[in-house]
Amino acid sequence: MPSESARCDRAPIAILLAAFIGLVTCAAMPDHAVAQSRVVPQSDAQVKLSYAPLVREAAQAVVNVHGARVTERPRDHMEDFFERFFGNDGFGAMPRERIERSLGSGVIVDAAGLVVTNYHVVEGMTELRVALVDRREFDAEVVLRDPRSDLAMLQIASDESFPALELGDSETLEVGDIVLAIGNPFGVGQTVTQGIVSALARTQVGISDYQFFIQTDAAINPGNSGGALLDMTGQVVGINTAIYSRSGGSHGIGFAIPAAMVHAVVESARIGADRVRRPWLGASVQEVTPDIAESVGLARPSGVLVTHVLDDSPADRAGLRRGDIIRAVEGRRINDPDAFGYRFALAGVEGLARIDILRGERALDLDVPLMPPPEEPPRETLTIASRTPLGGATVVNLSPAVAEELQVQQGLEGVIITEVDPRSIAASYGFRPGDIILEVNNRQIRRTGELDEAMRAGGRSWAMRINRGGQIITTMLRG
Known part of the structure; x- marks a missing residue:
């Protein structure tokens, strides 16, 4: 438990001033009194504290994404009956084509009109438009799809310069940090909600291949997908992607793709790549269960167990062996295969990645060569x-x-x-x-x-x- 002096160092300035003039004596104050202290705002500026300046600037770069496609309705078994009596153009004729629409949000991340959104928002759509907060609308096209991360990049069909948001450092987030979610829930128009980071590194959510999400209690609803999760500097720390809900509305459990993963997709689109290049390990891993942890002498289940290593793969060249337990990637601890896959994917495709392993009772550091997986033989689609x-x-x-x-x-x-x-x-x-x-x-x-x-x-x-x-x-x- 922190000392009384440590708690005083973190106390609001108003309390310290009060202590200085004798109204509060921190050294003599019991623990419960410090915890229950409340301070009345001391100035008009404090009373009027607002997120408005941050939102006013950030909202210009958050767009609504509208998609449409024409699909053919399956033929109803009664259509033959009606057509026999009324003909193709008569009473029984039914339109075979229908228009499906999608609605989501997106974030402009480059002044040239590059927009990041969720892949599931634009999947299968043949017509796309983006609408800015000032009600202007533009055609857009998909320039990169990344289903594995549930992200896609759009290019606005215009030569003008657009307001853009910077991607922040999602690795510095902590549980309890204040965040804002901006999007277009239920198609009602741009909406801002506020909350905190409820959890980090959420895995096994079942949304994309890379199961590693920021959880927040900022209200996220259908239509928010692809919108921005902002920190208090106005930077994008995540792309809102899903909610946990039994009714379809917000229950205070929303998930966002961390900006660290978004960054790789954005950079791939900027250089004109047709897909995101990620590193290849050439090994299979599985969760360390309590039984496995006990059998290898671990105090608790952690890391991932290597179950197979391909010959001449990066894992093989680094000296990784079947039965090794990988405990960290680039110094960041991992607890399950989803976390390992995410951390290794962020390492890039050049240089080396340091992994910490446990082999028997020995702790070792291995350097894995970073390279994309070879496409040999060619696809020949x-x-x-x-x-x-x-x-x-x-x-x-x-x-x-x-x-x-x-x-x-x-x-x-x-x-x-x-x-x-x-x-x-x-x-x-x-x-x-x-x-x-x-x-x-x-x-x-x-x-x-x-x-x-x-x-x-x-x-x-x-x-x-x-x-x-x-x-x-x-x-x-x-x-």
Whole structure:
């Protein structure tokens, strides 16, 4: 517990002045009296303290993002009946196309009109517009998508200069810090809410691949997604992305992507990259459970356990071994695989990353070479066009880069499905993104061209071996 003198050092100036003139004697004051002290504002300026100057400046760079796309409505089973009697243009005709819309927020981070928002706000949208607080609207286009972090970058279609906000240092945040959330909840217009940082490093939230979030009790509602979480200097320390709610409204539990992760996406967009480059470890890790901690002599579960190391990977070159426990990345402690993935992703793709490990009873420091995962073999993206069980599925060759991007086990060979048209033959057979095609009719599949040939040569039946989430499935399909 802090000493009386330490508490006095942190007391408000008004209390110290009162102590000086004899109204309060801190040394003689009991603990509960110090804790319960209240001070009446001493000046008109203190009474009128407000976030207004900060909000007035920051709000200019927070925009509303409107998206739209045209989709085809599935055919109703009663339409044939009506069309037989009324015709395509008669009473029974029903419009097949419909417009889907999305609404969210965004933050201008560059005066040239570069906007950061959530990926889920713009996913699948073909028309995008951004609206400024002064009610001007502009067309925009997506220049970078990063589904793994649930972030996307937009470029406003205009040559003028826009007000922009700086990204702050989310690593310096502490629980209890005051923050402001700015966005467009429920489409009512730009709204500001105030709260505190409720927790840091929240993992296992289930929002994106990088599970590491700032939690706040500042009211965040639908439409706030992509908006700014500001500190008291007016810098962006997070991008609001989700809420925990059973009713759809704010329950005081909101989550924001830390600015440290946002920074990597913004910088990738600034240099014109088509995707965010992140480092490749070449190893698999799992949580350290209480049983594992006890078996290796840890006082409590912490760090992550290395379960597999690929040959000639950065982990292998650094000397990492199966059974090692990684406890920290660049001096920052980690407690689960989500925290490790986040910390390692922030290390960049150049130089070395220092990791602290426990090997048996020995504590070691290893330097891991930082490099992006190799894309070998090349993707060779292909959409299967034949009328076979895989018709309408988009496939790519599996490589360390693809495995890292799609979060599948490293070291596997084969062809992986990345997309399945919901109206396709492949969808009707139950194929899913992430399925890895290993064999077709006893022919091992390593490249997309081989898969296409094998499916076309299958005739009316296809014996297939598929890896789905680590489970090997052998099936016979007929068509």
